[in-house]
Amino acid sequence: MSALHTAVADDWWTRVFDFSDYGSLLALVHNSLIAGAVLGLVGGLVGVFVMQRDLAFAVHGISELSFAGAAAALLLSMDVMLGAVLGSVVAAVLIGLLGTRARDRNSIIGVIMPFGLGLGVLFLALYPGRAANKFGLLTGQIVAVDETRLTQFLVIAALLLAALVAMWRPLTFASIDPDVAAARGVPTRALGIGFMLVLGLAVALAVQVVGALLVLSLLITPAAAATRVSASPVVVPVLSVAFAVTSAVGGILLALGGSVPISPYVTTISFVIYLVCRLVGNLRTRRGWARRAAVGEHEGALVP
């Protein structure tokens, strides 16, 4: 009885962690590691604005439509990347145009998301090919990145980074302080649509690596963790990128040693980072993050 237990446990364990042949496997996922690192860089930066603009739910909605696009491409024997990009850009633009207010936005996402997921399931059900391909779109795959795909990936990532750098300051202003930004002449609406496009493309990249269901772990969790421990406009993006790269690359390296999909590793790493940051943030608040220098005739209300 106990021998059987041990055998089952062993089997379970080797499926999740098995590092024999690790060296030769590593060479196979060279491209995926590059893609993971670049995705961490883009995702970490995009995540900062996703937090500022309160777009977490939108990210989820876009990723489901990105999944539908990729599944349609698979069914029609088209490029999966192209399908994912089309799906997420359509979703991002729809959400950006229709939902300028948070309440409208959430209901629109709530309507679009299940429709996208349903379409995706339909396309996958009709697709006659290998089941692993189907599953990979939802939960991520690590060996799918060949040279052509990597080049596409890097070109899109470079475009996104350039766009983010260009609109960094006004986008920050428009996200944090929309009324005053508009008064200061910042084109808040155009920036909002522009950011939705960036977000859509970033989601399409992330779907390739971690799968549609777990995009949030690279586009939200790292930035959410970073804002727990800092409010600095420099430290938050740097930490967010560091966390996202660690999760993506670390997840791929660990996934290599098992036969389960990549996403549980990525999500677990980013979740643990988040937990640690929450603890640190709570300690910092308790030690007096809001404490003022003890000067000045004006004393403000102390925050608990």
Place this chain on the structure above:
Amino acid sequence: MSGAVPPLELVGGRLAYGPRTLWEGLDLRIEPGEFVTVLGPNGSGKTSLLRAVLGLTPLTGGRLTIQGAPPRRGSRHVGYIPQQRLVDPSAPVRARDLVRLGLDGDRWGIGGRGPRGRVDALLAAVGASAYADVPLGMLSGGEQQRVRIAQALGTEPALLLCDEPLLSLDLRHQHEVTALIDQMRRTRGTAVVFVTHEINPVLPYTDRVLYLAPAGHAVGAPDDVLTSERLTALYGTPVEVLRASGRIVIVGGDDAHAHHVEEAAE
């Protein structure tokens, strides 16, 4: 004083949305350092006036100049203080970041280290140095509005627009914020246009009142405009102005129009 370029000059101003005219024939010349309080019920066009000054809404008729030139989006001659809003305590922005955005947040690119010395000086001017590095969401409402005043003064504007900045502040903070705005306009010569529902906190500082009402508008010293006769004429319904121990209470008028007319600006 009247020889200087006026921070704001409105001649025969008219603003209408379709068939509905908010105000017309509005003449207003504001001198440097003047404190003008804008009163009126919801939907009377107070916010629209601010939007016109900010260059966000064009006038339907008449002529508006800011510092001698037509209004322009993002003009550095105009500072803007909005209502205090709830900021998420975990929002990644500190008091000093908000002030800096007012200085160069309208420019493209990342921006590097930025004008740190200017930000420190602005925070010191409003007495907010002690919490310059505290996340905005961890500040009290009054402290947040102090930071907003520093932000609005960043471009050394000739004109400071205050859009209900006292809303949701308690009495003590209302007093502090208005006193600070008054101090800033006296030391810097910045003209102030202060939109509010509540006249009493700003009454001691107000040079002139612009009262926008359904049946017209009035401009003048508070004692001349805020009378039962003038307001009854402006509203077209009986309005009574009561004065008690330096405070003014306006009965009628406001309530009748507050509900069925919405702010058209949104």
